[in-house]
Amino acid sequence: MSNYELRCRECGRTWGNQPRSICDDCFSPLEIAYDYDALKASVSRERISQRPPNMWRYSELLPLPQGFTPRLPVGFTPLFQAPQLAERLSGTAAGTNLYIKNDAVCLPTLSFKDRVVAVALSQARAFGFDTVSCSSTGNLANAVAAHAAREGLKAWIFIPSDLEPAKILGTNVFGAKVVRIAGNYDQVNRLCSQIADEHRWGFVNVNLRPYYAEGSKTVGFEIAEQLGWRLPDNIVCPMAGGSLITKIKKAFDELIKLGLVEPKEVKFFGAQATGCSPISTAVKTGSSEIEPQKPNTIARSLAIGNPADGHYAIRTIKNSGGWSEDVSDPEVIDAIRLLAETEGIFTETAGGVTVGTAAKLYRQDRILPDETTVLCVTGNGLKTTDVLAGVYQTERPIAPKLTEFEAYLQQTLDVAGVPGVLAAAQQAEGVGA
Amino acid sequence: MSITVQIPTALRRHTEGVSSISCAASNLTELFSVLDEKFPQLKPHLRDDQGQIRRFLNVYVNEEDIRFLGGQTYAFQEGDEVLLVPSIAGGTI
Numbered sequence: 001m002s003n004y005e006l007r008c009r010e011c012g013r014t015w016g017n018q019p020r021s022i023c024d025d026c027f028s029p030l031e032i033a034y035d036y037d038a039l040k041a042s043v044s045r046e047r048i049s050q051r052p053p054n055m056w057r058y059s060e061l062l063p064l065p066q067g068f069t070p071r072l073p074v075g076f077t078p079l080f081q082a083p084q085l086a087e088r089l090s091g092t093a094a095g096t097n098l099y100i101k102n103d104a105v106c107l108p109t110l111s112f113k114d115r116v117v118a119v120a121l122s123q124a125r126a127f128g129f130d131t132v133s134c135s136s137t138g139n140l141a142n143a144v145a146a147h148a149a150r151e152g153l154k155a156w157i158f159i160p161s162d163l164e165p166a167k168i169l170g171t172n173v174f175g176a177k178v179v180r181i182a183g184n185y186d187q188v189n190r191l192c193s194q195i196a197d198e199h200r201w202g203f204v205n206v207n208l209r210p211y212y213a214e215g216s217k218t219v220g221f222e223i224a225e226q227l228g229w230r231l232p233d234n235i236v237c238p239m240a241g242g243s244l245i246t247k248i249k250k251a252f253d254e255l256i257k258l259g260l261v262e263p264k265e266v267k268f269f270g271a272q273a274t275g276c277s278p279i280s281t282a283v284k285t286g287s288s289e290i291e292p293q294k295p296n297t298i299a300r301s302l303a304i305g306n307p308a309d310g311h312y313a314i315r316t317i318k319n320s321g322g323w324s325e326d327v328s329d330p331e332v333i334d335a336i337r338l339l340a341e342t343e344g345i346f347t348e349t350a351g352g353v354t355v356g357t358a359a360k361l362y363r364q365d366r367i368l369p370d371e372t373t374v375l376c377v378t379g380n381g382l383k384t385t386d387v388l389a390g391v392y393q394t395e396r397p398i399a400p401k402l403t404e405f406e407a408y409l410q411q412t413l414d415v416a417g418v419p420g421v422l423a424a425a426q427q428a429e430g431v432g433a
Numbered sequence: 434m435s436i437t438v439q440i441p442t443a444l445r446r447h448t449e450g451v452s453s454i455s456c457a458a459s460n461l462t463e464l465f466s467v468l469d470e471k472f473p474q475l476k477p478h479l480r481d482d483q484g485q486i487r488r489f490l491n492v493y494v495n496e497e498d499i500r501f502l503g504g505q506t507y508a509f510q511e512g513d514e515v516l517l518v519p520s521i522a523g524g525t526i
Contacts, residue, residue: 022489025478027443190493197441
């Protein structure tokens with residue numbers, strides 16, 4: 001007997017445990033409900049902290065089949081202070097309150113999607129699927145393909161045809177069948193809903209979606225534990241389908257309910273690219289409903305114009321006293337570079353959206369420097385290097401001679417405005433003084 | 434004028450297994466009236482207590498979300514293929 005089951009988010013009807021994401025009565029999405037009274041007896045900070053550093057340390061709070069044995073150490077990515085970024089964003093030197101949750105190094109495929117897929121595939125096997133599938137903007141494709149390989153399942157991956165080459169290659173390599181669709185993500189997604197209707201496959205983000213989405217909670221659990229079992233003041237989170245932000249909220253609520261952290265009102269801030277901003281537009285215009293958009297942004301991992309959880313994301317943001325902002329493509333590039341140059345983290349476009357949005361929120365005084373703020377970086381920059389094409393010039397090679405280098409150095413120091421040069425020059429002066 | 438409406442599996446238990454129908458509805462409101470009349474059991478699943486089309490029901494015309502075509506104001510064309518999709522899936526970020 002498990003401690004969880006499917007429940008309709010709107011009408012409350014329960015559906016046991018099965019591969020299903022929609023309530024047949026009202027078509028609303030299902031989510032996992034837990035028996036928290038039963039969980040209280042088995043969950044404690046001490047028990048959790050004695051377990052290996054991966055997301056399975058929160059097993060009781062995930063919908064895992066009985067007897068499930070994890071085979072990959074997913075999650076428990078670093079959370080660290082970002083003082084230099086804080087200084088640039090807030091304009092103050094007291095920058096110990098800004099943190100980065102760095103899922104750019106999540107195992108095994110370097111994005112937070114490894115978390116959700118890990119949970120979905122545990123159930124795929126339990127439900128008897130031999131083939132798993134997904135519609136994806138890239139990171140999910142990588143994660144499903146890798147986890148399926150590890151679990152010995154077949155994988156069929158549906159992607160928009162304009163996806164970044166690194167994300168396609170990073171799916172092919174695991175032996176998955178990749179189906180390119182001549183359309184945008186929303187069209188791929190709609191097609192997958194129809195395919196899931198016809199084929200008995202485990203679509204992680206269709207019929208396994210309620211299980212899959214629970215994996216996102218581990219980002220929230222880890223943030224709280226890594227802050228010393230306390231909640232931050234603010235979370236800044238990228239939004240595509242709008243699920244992650246609502247699941248981090250659910251994670252915090254559960255920790256409070258189980259007495260693992262002190263109750264606290266955390267403000268949730270959503271980040272989108274202006275070229276695909278249905279959720280931030282709704283928040284900024286005071287609407288509680290999503291008006292779908294046709295995506296047009298370099299942040300392809302966030303390019304979902306009809307977000308499945310948009311309605312719930314809006315509610316999470318509004319009820320928390322937070323806000324949502326969006327940034328242009330040039331701002332995304334600037335933010336990717338800012339994070340890399342200040343904190344040594346190379347994030348993909350979605351991370352640029354998050355950092356760029358955070359910059360706006362500090363400027364608007366919606367986030368204050370003395371508040372504990374966590375930015376969720378969800379993906380790795382090595383997957384979207386194409387967006388930086390042309391930003392850096394290829395240097396002219398010099399001969400392997402010290403005199404050549406000295407001449408080069410002299411010439412380079414004379415050139416102002418080249419990234420990194422001024423800092424290098426100042427450092428050189430400092431060393432000589 | 435005739436359009437075709439595809440009924441997804443999730444709804445077919447309310448349509449006695451019928452998977453598609455042809456009708457002469459000229460817009461979305463008329464289409465829902467046709468469905469209400471033809472499949473009375475389906476009605477409470479398509480509309481909420483206030484009679485509004487349920488939030489999570491998506492309507493596509495020839496693979497395009499009807500909201501991009503004007504929603505309620507869109508006039509169906511001869512041969513349009515209409516698809517009802519309950520609660521679209523989605524990314525998870």
